[in-house]
Amino acid sequence: MKKAFQKMSLTIFLLSTTLVAACTQPLGAVESKQTATSAAPSIKGPLDAKEVEAFADPLFADKMKKFNVNGSSFVVVRDGKVIINKGYGFADKEKNIPVDKDTVFQIASVTKTFTALAVMQQVDEGKMDLHHNVEEYLGGLKVPNTTGKPLTLYDMLTYTSGVDLPDITTFIGPEYIGQDISMEEFLPKHMPTVIRPPGEAYTYDNFGFLLAGYAVEKVSGMPFAQYMDEKVFKPLGMNSSSVRFKPELLKRMAAHYGPTGEPHPTFGHAPTDGPQGSILSTGEDMAKYMIMQLQNGQFEGKEIVSKKSMDLMHAYQIFVEKDIPIATVGFETYFNELANGQHVVLKGGNMPGHSSLMVLIPEQKTAFFMSYNNDSMMSVDIYQEFMDHYFPEKEKAEPAYLPLSEKNAQKYIGMYQNTRALAIRTSFVYENGSLVLEDEINGKQKLRMIHPLLFVDEEGNKIAFKEDKAGNITYFYYSTQKGVGVVAHSQKMNQKQSFSDVPNASSYKNYINNLSALSIMSAKTGNQFDPTGTMTQGEFTDALIKAHGWSVFPGQADGIRQQMVAGIPNLNPSAPITRQVAAVMIQNLKQLQPIATSKVKLQDTADAWAAEAITALVSQGIVDPDTKVNADGSFTFRAKDLLKRQEASALLDLAFGYYSLPIKH
Known part of the structure; x- marks a missing residue:
């Protein structure tokens, strides 16, 4: 199989099933907080269609122009009801077809939440255990593992599998639309190795969700696409959703465009059933899915999944620091500063030419979903404006900063490499009484210490360190919106023994x-x-x-x-x-x-x-x-x-x- 793409998208790498090509330049920052484009903020959440439209209409007009988006869907649900389900702009600009509630988009990595749901259904039935060795559910397929610690479904669904190549299974391209490639055929040929103890570090992971979907397929005895049709889509009345391309859905699919507005071909997946990112859906269907999520797994009197399982999907499971959650079972919590103190779980997804974002605020019984037809970061701007308008943050006191001595700084000093984006390397040194971070994206940043595992840079972004049982620093996580560092922990790279033929005085x-x-x-x-x-x-x-x-x-x-x-x-x-x-x-x-x-x-x-x-x-x-x-x-x-x-x-x-x-x- 070959890869059929050669361009890089920041959005795709951050939020999705795929990174589309080599990044050869520093990536720009996501725009900083802005004032909402509509009326004064509300603290009551979205109220009714008229009020939401008054907020959303000028917002989408502004952001779609800013990000060169031709068309977008937008659906908001609250307390079990659809507040608004609206389309903006064109699904196909050349044919003058508008976006509406039935426009089909590739929701890409939002698929991962459905895969997690399917696993939890099997857990509810007693056929799977999140904490058992996943190989029990793979029909004999083995996962190479050098750590001595078994890989579990829990590790995979919380993005902590520890594999060396989490994107080794990401094959996309137009040629895959008409093919039928099974997971059973595909996986043995494209298998990474577990090199970090599972559960130790967060790394956005496409492979883990693909393997989890395969486990569902083997345990249930049904092909994954059939399982999703029978166990999820039909019970929810999601009649315009599918793991696979279907002719009736392709007819309603929004055209694909690049960031500058050029038409983009539709890309398919290998394997054909992609538990990590192949679902197609609409605003109408995703409204039903979000209502079920907010009703603890219930929908129209039916239990889709147990409340216990839904709690695992909504409760923060993985933290990069005790106050910085990063993942649930299936969902993520990146860009926490935009949540304004609310308990938010979200999932973004991108295929070339389509972008999606689902945001759940379970405690407020509120959620929204959007899909649009290019690869920009518009969804992050919409999320930020939505939260600032409906759930504005209360003022927070500036933390007290602690001094850091040169002696105590030694454990942080060194070079680190991102565990997913291997090109992201960061140095920490001690200069003039402060720990200093340096990388190509952020330049030099003088850090202030909140406590020994949490620092903040000059722009207010947090740096969370992780230590092992012996107190040695092993990883750090940088919550900046610049670049792609947020896709994973960065691991400290221990210097190896010096070479005998390289003198200490050598300038090299x-x-x-x-x-x-x-x-x-x-x-x-x-x-x-x-x-x-x-x-x-x-x-x-x-x-x-x-x-x-x-x-x-x-x-x-x-x-x-x-x-x-x-x-x-x-x-x-x-x-x-x-x-x-x-x-x-x-x-x-x-x-x-x-x-x-x-x-x-x-x-x-x-x-x-x-x-x-x-x-x-x-x-x-x-x-x-x-x-x-x-x-x-x-x-x-x-x-x-x-x-x-x-x-x-x-x-x-x-x-x-x-x-x-x-x-x-």
Whole structure:
């Protein structure tokens, strides 16, 4: 199977079943809190259709224009009733078809809540136990596990499975719409390994929900799509919902568009039944689903799932810090600061060209759902405005901050790597009496300590650390809306034993150690790094893909390889790599522009296809220690010399590490 996409979407990576391509640039921040676009806030929640329309109509007009959205659904329920179920704009702009309550959207990862519901139904029937080894329910399928701790359904449904490649099963593309690929056929060929003790760390996980759906299929004896039809959709009267594409639903499906308004093809899944993200539904059907959720599993006199099971789906199960919940059984709680102190559980979902968000406020018997036809972050703006309007936050006192000594800061210091988005790397150091965070997205952030496991940055975003039983810091979670770091805990990368042939005084030592800790470049032989040895083009390419860090989805490495070699003549993987070839490969992925105020001037002879890339990197400070830039900006790059391993370590660490270089894209 192949991957059929090559673009990156922040929304998709944050909220959904898929990340669509390699991220080669820092991702922008979600817009900060704004004033609601409608009347003064209410503390009573949504009241009636007229009042909600007065709030929603100008809000959607504004946000759809801002995010270039052609059409959106919006449904609000409260106390068992539909307050509003309305469409805005066009399901198909070219055909002038408006969105209405029956417009079909791909709800993508909102599907995960249905999969969790199906598991809980099996638990209610006594056929499954959330805390047993999941292999009991897989019909003989084994999950590789190096931890010694069994993987359970509870771990999977709370996004704490501990697998190394949580997106290894994410195959999407137009070609999958007409195919029929079973989970039984698919899963044995695409299996990650459990490398962290299950339950230890939060990592957004597509594989876990796919495997949970497969467990439902094996235990119930029904194909997953049939199970959902008979046990969920029909009892709820969700007549326009399906795990699979059906002709009558495709006829009513909203067209797909990219963020800039260009038409986008419809993507399907492999396997065909996608418990992690393949459901199609409408505003009309999702209203019924939310009413059932808010009525403790009851709908029109029928028990869809027990109250005990529904409580597990709504109660916070996983916390990154005692006051920062992150997951329930099936739902999530990201962007907690937007909840305004309410108990909120939510789930977002994206396929290329469609986005959805479901927000439940169980204690207020209130929920809303929306789907729209592009990949933007409009749903987060709508969520923020909804909460500010109906459930405004009471003023909170500024916390008291504690001092942090240099001695006590030592346990935090080091490099961390995101457990899902491997390209997100963060450094913590102690400077001038404060712990300082540094990464490419946020730059340098001076932190203040609320208590020893909770800090806040200069912009008010929280950083929660996690320690093991011995008191060692093992992970941190950063609740900023910038970038994609919120998709997982970041794990502390312990420095490995120093190489015997890299002197402590070497200007390359830190670069070499960083790449070793991340398993990007390791020893050449034994405990020797061979710092002045050369590399082949193939060896550098492999290291560059690891340093780049975005090849977390099936087939992504192929696209990254094609991108990195563009414009380089006479490539030969077995040939030694020159410094100019390495520079162009890095620049092909970074796409940096020379800083306008930088006057760097290349003095030696580089080939025409390489000179611009070299200048761009050097102007950004991506340069090895032995390349000196003179006061007048002139420098000699030794462009046609062979690249040494220590030079490669410096260039890769500076280009793709955590440093806040003056990067201009």
